[in-house]
Amino acid sequence: MKRRDFIHLSGLGLGAMMVPSLAAFSKPVAAEHLMMSGMDAAAKKLLADVALNTARGLGATYTDVRIGRYLQQFLFTREKNVQGITNAESFGVGIRVIANGTWGFSATSDVTPDGIKKCAETAVAIAKANSKLQDEPVELAPVKSYGEVSWKTPIQKNAMEVPVKDKIDLLLSVNNAALDNGAAFVNSALFMVNEQKYFASTDGSYIDQDIHRIWPNFTVTAVNRQEGVFRSRQALSAPMGMGYEYLDGLASEKFMNPAGFNSYRNSYDMVEDAIGAANQAKQKLSAKSVLPGKYDLMLDPDHLGLTIHESVGHPLELDRVLGYEANYAGTSFATLDKWETKNFKYGSDLVNIVADKVQPHSLGNVGWDDEGVKSKEWDLIKNGVLVNYQAIRDQAKIINEPESHGCCFADNWSSVQFQRMPNVSLRPGTEKMSPHDMIKNIEKGIYILGRGSYSIDQQRYNFQFGGQLFYEIKNGEIAGMLEDVAYQSNTQEFWNSCSAICDKDDYRLFGSFFDGKGQPSQVSAVSHGSSTTRFDGVNVINTGRSI
Known part of the structure; x- marks a missing residue:
């Protein structure tokens, strides 16, 4: 090239x-x-x-x-x-x-x-x-x-x-x-x-x-x-x-x-x-360069979708969990022993994350997967607790599932089908709340929109995410644009800091059109839905200019 x-x-x-x-x-x-x-x-x-x-x-x-x-x-x-x-x-x-x-x-x-x-x-x-x-x-x-x-x-x-x-x-x-x-x-x-x-x-x-x-x-x-x-x-x-x-x-x-x-x-x-x-x-x-420190983050769906993709979608692919997928940014911290305890707190009680291939308008929406399994929805994280993974027909018995989840795909007739991420989405909050309502309760925070650069380790645990647009929040109001913002955390700490989720009226889809996995590499398309979500006390760093 x-x-x-x-x-x-x-x-x-x-x-x-x-x-x-x-x-x-x-x-x-x-x-x-x-x-x-x-x-x-x-x-x-x-x-x-x-x-x-x-x-x-x-x-x-x-x-x-x-x-x-x-x-x-x-x-x-x-x-x-x-x-x-x-x-x-x-x-x-x-x-x-x-x-x-x-x-x-x-x-x-x-x-x-x-x-x-x-x-x-x-x-x-x-x-x-x-x-x-x-x-x-x-x-x-x-x-x-x-x-x-x-x-x-x-x-x-x-x-x-x-x-x-x-x-x-x-x-x-x-x-x-x-x-x-x-x-x-x-x-x-x-x-x-x-x-x-x-x-x-x-x-x-x-x-x-x-x-x-x-x-x-x-x-x-x-x-x-x-x-x-x-x-x-x-x-x-x-x-x-x-x-x-x-x-x-x-x-x-x-x-x-x-x-x-x-x-x-x-x-x-x-x-x-x-x-x-x-x-x-x-x-x-001319935006002000961010002062590093702890902030409450207000993440728009067109930003949060990528964080969901990397910190929830990939680590809950069963082939990564089992070590079958290890070379291409593979493996996972969310090992079977954590799931077997039935009380591993992946996130706060507000965090309910589902996998599906049926959500209208989503990239993953199909009738059947490439093993002839009908599309459906299933829970991955319920009230913050890890309850399931993503499994296909020859994996289901490993986690005592009676049937495949229907997430086996190939990107072309010339490629063999294997386990691929379905849509993985954060359920909206159950109490009436808009982004305008959410911002009123944040004293020191940053509102982040759009996908940016990111880095996450092989086990999908320690990470850093940027974005496209950053707005400083002071005493419940937008105080101006910021630049040079990225936040760092680990998956469990981050999702346990989730303190508020807007309701279904704010729910939107993010998507990855060319998500890579496997060797030889294959691509697939997958969506991640969410509403605007708040995370408290997240570490923010300055990525660029002097302060």
Whole structure:
């Protein structure tokens, strides 16, 4: 990657750095190709049966087959120019089997009966070869047979069908709005994904799914050329499991936050946010540098989601807990012995965190996972106590679960499915409270919005988080903008300092569009919901300028 390309992608957020791996098995296509219908379910069923019957005939005791068509459109602009347009398609088959009590997997882009038959034969051969090293056979939790079923993201407007010109015009209007309001530099991007996934298994399910996701993003930079100082502000958008209605106002829903500008839920005004970003980036140039010390933190959902992701979502992945996932920022402090006590205080009594794959508009919302398990919701932390993990079919027995949680996924037909984070969300408070109410009771605090840089250790315990915008709170009121803010804590101490959570009217989604895990690396998309939340007495450090 050339240096200027690295800088460009970095400006759009760390998530965009995962774009090359997402598109590794894709081929360029015309934009019109993204709107073409794929193979119908009846044809896919016939091909899936070839895999199932071939593997069974060779001695496999279990087989699943995934026929996937993955469509991507990524648009990039900077100031007045279009920097890149990617239209890509990936189409192929992945076959997973158990033979001699051992997993085997193979994949092919030859989506024909002969190609699939050879692929199934290879998967069985791999399983039998692996079985020589298997200490005990794979044991799968039972799953219901659903027959022939389908599921589709409930979109109002397919983003792939919106003309590329209209989407580029939107991004350039975002750039112009930022430049007109004093920005020195701006880049913007729009990521759209459509996964057409067909799953079949020897358990008797044939599942056809059509999944849509969208993520608008930008970075606005203001410069003080006399002092040689610059400050940036990224978009406060959340990637969503929605169609283009997220951007065109069909699902309009926004409200004023205590800092005096709009937040968004189930819709996003990209131009309005860019105007705010330009003004706030300029304000950041002269903002007071924070005085280190203990503060009560008031964390907006578009910030808190990343903290949830890193300090709750990842450490409660059962493969990390068991040490199966250790190389890629793996393992976890939340070991089985803590769960077995049934009283490990992960957080305060107010903290109730759930996992799910069913929340509307979320990135993780699907009908079934890649093992044919129907999506559901389950508790991870209840009244502050650790009560469960995230487990798939061959893990469920380890934590005495009667069935999988339905969180097994692959990012492509060419990748083997494994345990991935579902949506992990903090339940809103039960008592009526808005962010405006919350701020009135804070004497010395900081209000933080937007995702920033972060660092967390291998066990997901000791961490540091930054943000996009920081506002000092004095005696129940906003006292001005701060800069150079980051907070440090450990996971248990932090969540036990939670003292107030706004109610459901403030509940919003944060999202990670390119969450990486595994070796070879795979990406996935996941949302984290929360309302504005207060944490008391958190250590804040100064990350930059002299005080």
